[in-house]
Amino acid sequence: MDCEFVPSVCSYCGTGCGVLFEVIDGRINRTLPLKSHPVNQGKLCIKGWNLHEYINSYMRLKGPLVRENGRLEKATWDEAVNQAARRFTRIKEEHGPDSIGVLVSAKITNEENYLAQKFTRAVIGTNNVDHCARL
Amino acid sequence: MTVKRIAFVQELLKFMGLEGRLHLEWISSAEAQKYVDVVTKFTEKIRNMGPNPLRAINEMKKAG
Amino acid sequence: MDMVKAAKELLLQDKVDIFLGYRKLDGHQIPHGFTKAHVDDLDQLEISLNRYPLEKIACDLAQKDPALKIGILARDCSQRALNLLYTWDQLNPENIETLTVNCCPSPLSTHGDCSYLTPKPTGDYKKAHGVDYNDSPKDFLANHDSGERLSRWMYEFQKCIKCYGCRNVCPVCFCKECSLEHPNLVEPGVLPAEVPIFHLIRATHMAGRCIDCGLCEDACPAHIPLRMLYREVNDAVSDIFGYVPGDHIEKSPFSIIGKTVELTPAPMDV
Structure with a gap:
């Protein structure tokens, strides 16, 4: 079994608290505050403490999705970016x-x-x- | 188990400044008179102590 | 360094599968799980000034693989936490090896590596209106009347931002279901936290458990003197039941039903 700790920065707000991820066999299992970090000095708020939850969430978006006929379908980045560019251009032309x-x-x-x-x-x-x- | 927990919580409440507001008494279903006596005595005691100070603090907080 | 040699021996002789210690990464002293495959990493082993709940990490590892043999760099507080976790069947003492390091100074060992060597400073406003970190519970009880005790603790508790850090960092908080997450006891999503109920629930659950490591106070963003509160909890448990959590492997008085403790309800004083 493999257990390592990865220092990182909390991704929730602009404060930038130091966090420490407990990684067991390549999967983040727990978040701890980084005690020696000058910003948060070993303290975290409730969002920071639960940082690992959204990383492992099954709801997490891992690639681009494009809505076609009312349903979100997996797409390549090229398709998604082209689609977005087309639609933005249309919105800009129609509504300013x-x-x-x-x-x-x-x-x-x-x-x-x-x-x-x-x-x-x-x-x-x-x-x-x-x-x-x-x- | 109850008596252990109550003894501990009484101690904790005393530390917090809320002593005397928790009481444990063994009363059997055959001891009607004891029940009446204990409840009357405890009600009287609480009435003399006045309202829970936490209520005043919470109302003060609500008022800002 | 002897410590590195001892840890290497543990790994190379297969006495442990993983050794939990500290190392320096990007300028931060952080915990690390050293393994036999990368045994040379142990040259970086440090006795960190920053304490992390290594015992909690050991519990996480043991949950994934109950047969895993774990070595731990243990201070005095870690030893107490381990004893308590053995008592509550969260860790198997046969699977744990410890390397003891000096900690809080005592008459026998004047050298220590703990962050509590110098007492935490308490500000003047906190001294006047709140609770001093370094006050002893007995003195606090003797020096203030009940109204003042309540107002001082309420001053401290109302600062709570309900981050649950005290519970999350606590090495002896291992319950799958936590009373602090029960919607009937603590209403979810409501801030400020319901005081003093939130803190009293936790204090009650610390009875017979708290091993006085002080990690909760370290993790509290609102500077609530939690260590002092749980010291009082420990004093009460030791006065009533003669039990000191983590002292040795002994069941807590709150975990045994029966006549192990002879207590009668306190009489009502009018």
Whole structure:
């Protein structure tokens, strides 16, 4: 049996608490607070304590799904991205760019956040862009 | 088991500042008079102690 | 280092299948399960200043494979936790090997590696309105009247954010069904937590169990002096039943039905 511990950062909010995953035979079994982490100093909230639950959840989305005839079907990334681009273009043409809003995440990098706002302003053409860490 | 748990919880409540509000008494179904006496005595005791201080704290919290 | 040699011997002689200790990864001292396949990793073995519930991890491993032989780097509190887990049949003492390290200083061992060597500082406001981390339960009881005791504990409890960290980190909390998750006792999704019921439920369940390791207080984001509360729980259990949890392998007074303890209900004082 294999048991190792992987330090990581909590993926729920923008605080960025240090967590420690207990991995038994390649499967995350428990989350512990990372005691030496300067942000949370060995403390966690209820969401952080249960971080392992959604990782192992059977409901978790592992690949792109495209809704066809009212049902979600598995698709390749190319299909899904093309579909999204087609539909966004149509929405923009029919209702104008301000009918689209973009919400970005605290858990992606600065550069990705920059890209997202650039995409929203330059490609879609709206200022409707916001961020969860602006709570 | 009951007497063990009650003895412990009485001690814990005393530490929390809520002593005297928990009591255990063995009463058989044949001891009607004892039942009446104990309930009367305990009711009287609680009445003299006044309302549960937790209630006041909770109401204060609700009022903000 | 002798510790590394001893741990290597345990693994190489097949006395244990996995050895739970600490190592440094990315600058953090974290627990690690050392195995025979990677026995050289043991050169990185450390006695961490940060304590994690290694006994709880051992329980997780034993649940997956009850025959697994586990070696543990054990401080005094780990020894007490292991004794308690043996008592409650959560671990099999035949499958556990310990390597003892120094911990809290005593007259015999002045050297210690525990994070409790220096007492935790208590702020002035907490001293005036709350409960001092380092107060002894007996002094607290003697120095404050009942109204003040209640208001001080309520000040502490109402800070609770109901993270369940005290339960999740506790090495002796192993119940599959927890009273703190019972909807009739603790209403789910309601914040602030119902005080003092939430904490008293947990305190009651710590009776005859708490081994005074202090991990709950460490994990509490609201700085509630839980170790001090459970010390009082332990004092009460030891005064009434003469039982010290984790001292040696002995059933808790709350787990035995029958006449092992002669108690009569306390008389009503009016």
